[in-house]
Amino acid sequence: MTRRTEWSGTDLGAVPGPGSTAEPTEGSTGPGRGAGFGEGSGRRSRSRSRSSGSPSSSRAEKGEPQDPVEQARNICLRLLTGTPRTRKQLADALRKREIPDEAAEEVLSRFVDVGLIDDAAFADAWVESRHHGRGLARRALVRELRTKGVDSAVIDEAVGQLDPEQEEETARELVARKLRSTRGLDRDKRLRRLAGMLARKGYGEGMALRVVRQALEAEGEDTEGLDEPF
Known part of the structure; x- marks a missing residue:
């Protein structure tokens, strides 16, 4: 049975909203936090860190998640930073990094649900940018969008905006x-x-x-x- 990952706004890189609690800094005195930054606690933490030499803890320290869903999520978020991409582009990237199909499908479907992947919006923006920026006509725009894996019906609607x-x-x-x-x-x-x-x-x-x-x-x-x- 495939384990289903619970998602939240922060899981998807959302900016905390008004009233959210910022990450504690050293010297914080909020409930349950003050003891965590004490001198004795620091010595114990360093001691435990030196004594732990297992490969799993080493990978965790490097920020390399072992859960394939978490890996897929992080890969997609990095690729989407500053550049919209189609679902197929992200799926190809996950396949290239050998992410299991089930994990990739779970992440991609969730990203579609929350609007981080939107092939229709991508196609509209592509047509607008490439026509006005490069002077491309409908046929060229259709070819380009097909190579990016956009559905034919979505392409037709996007290029149909060109008078x-x-x-x-x-x-x-x-x-x-x-x-x-x-x-x-x-x-x-x-x-x-x-x-x-x-x-x-x-x-x-x-x-x-x-x-x-x-x-x-x-x-x-x-x-x-x-x-x-x-």
Whole structure:
């Protein structure tokens, strides 16, 4: 039978709320604490520490929990510090560290329950960041989210936030930034370079051709014959 770990807010790294008791410091005089920091107690503690040389106590002193659930919890919390991750990313990390499947599943499910893992929020933030920051179009964003293990339905909802007009406007901005570096090249080479850049970012052939043609026309290029796919 799998042992079920009891979880609390502090188990998940939550910040203690108002009225919580801070960790006692040396010299505290609260109930049950004063004797713990006395001189005699310190000598006894040091004596016991020197006499204990078992491997288990050594590992405990180093902060290496033996419980696989506790190990999985600590690994996930470290990986989530400062960087959101999908459930699959965390599951892969736990598998790589040889955490038993049952322990990994217990921790991952609990993290989902308390909102520390949220693939839908991850996908929304990813689309927002990668579209505005890197200019990626829907197809590229779908590929990236799939590699991170996000469910197809969640991906569809996230990329569905991108308005087609917004996507085309981003494509125009990308071409405008790249256009100057292509000056001096012949027309067809400029077309291939600019359209290829858009294709790598996930833009469809039709949109890429239309946007590049309009940009070249604005510079006075003869675009006759550029209606054919590149």
